[in-house]
Amino acid sequence: MSTITESAASPATPEPSNFEKLDMRADKARVTLGSRVASVVAIVIAVLWTIPTLGLFITSFRPEADIKKSGWWTWFTNFNTTIDNYVEVLTGSRFELSTFFVNSIVITLPAVIIPITLALLAAYAFAWIDFKGRNILFVAVFALQVVPIQVTLIPLLTQYVKWGLAGSFWTVWLSHSIFALPLAIFLLHNFMKEIPRELVEAARVDGAGHVKIFFQVLMPLLVPAIASFAIFQFLWVWNDLLVALTFAGGDQNVAPLTVRVAELAGTRGQAWYLLSAGAFVSMVVPVIVFLALQRYFVRGLLAGSVKG
Template identity: 50%
Template sequence: MKAKKKIKVARILLHIFIIFMMLIWILPTLGLLITSFRPAQEVSKTGWWTVFNSPLKFTQFTLNNYKEVITKAGLGTAFKNSFMITIFGTLLPVIIGAFAAFGLAKIEFKGKSLIYSLIVGLLVVPLQLTFIPILRLYNKLKLSGTFVGLWFAHTAYGLPFAIFMLHNFFVSLPNDLFDSARIDGASLWTSFYKLALPLSVPAIASLVIFQFLWVWNDLLVALIYLGGTKDVAPLTVVLANMVGSYGQNWHLLTAAAFISMVVPLIVFLSLQKYFVKGILAGSVKG
């Protein structure tokens, strides 16, 4: 009985700690959300927590911040650009990485270990070392300042991690399963499409989350390869420019920042059930 009581007390303390940490994480986001709906004069005079003194007083909230940011600051166009960049910047490395990881995990050929070692080694290469040579190549091919150029860049930068992550999962899949499929007449493509992909949904979903968040929140790669091209500038570039343009009107920055946060939150929350499974993918064979 004493052991059970100790276990219950430990669980209660653990739950209290988790709730406390959750509140610490949510508090800044809540403050950002509330501030984004407050008029400029209210933001400059009082803190965001003062709205709870009279929560039913709707005059202290406004949508003008969002209207001004979307229309005047060009955030609407930047939002579309971010979608264009992120969707293909996520799909391409995931698709190519799945093919490469499956081949390196389940197909026997000479030099496979060396190729995989070189790919894993690319994970430690700083991105900054590639900017100048790739930018020179992009200028010759007229890819700088285009969506296609950013798609290729994010695909190249994301492939080593994608192959590494999916390879660990494909290796953990039993070889007997694929041997049985081959005996039954299944081709290599059928084994990949009908067996490997359905079993690797958690790993692929986790990879999609990582790659999506990285591309969506990227500023450095976009600045380097887009230059001063405003027509294809994503949200991060526009927000960086707003810091200088709206340094005094930071209530507008809160609205812009929350708009940029909405999509990653939706993606993460919708795929979170696969997240832990994907992180542990390949860690235990069975």
């Protein structure tokens, strides 16, 4: 009898919060991935994945004659290197990749900032503001992710021509923003819903409005999700060829680096040895961005993966 009484009197174990669940799942994944077998598999995959990149990097520094007569692995026997490939690709009158490199930066930065800004506002409204038809509208936004990009290219291009935007950066900015918004809203909404409601309620009790709650309470907690999506969007826009070729491919003042590299592969057959240098120029910025922000990847990818 006393045992039953003591059991009833003892306080119940509090259920872990959503962030504690997220940390426990991350710890479990860390233990699993930290096993010896997983480490060996990861090393093998990393080596196999790195070999083509290493070959591309070595080829980009080899002289034209060496590239045309032997494979990149023969470099380890003579160590013959040159920077002429990069000089010709970046400053040569036939290629001038430096101009297209700047175009890629001008295209990518707004195409990342615009959808993130709009998605943050929309995700906050879906997560914390009650309005009629909220759930139906959110499902409709989520369903837009299944619409193929290809079916929207001609209608968008027709509309841009009617608006007089054809041949400008706006066509690429708007297109990438439109295509990115459904996923961005879904990801940020799920992350916002994992934030304890008590934080928002406490801020409302203190007299905070939506603007103050958004910027002072939620924004510091959203950094991992924002960084995670920003990386994906940056890599997608920087490496994109289809959208850039459709809306900016015919104008040298607007076309990004991917369009020019594709032209080198398709119309410069006599200078194919320069493709490795051009490809590596296009790779360097995404690699830097990924390495600089990769610490946000785990928490960002796990956003919304636990429910409480």
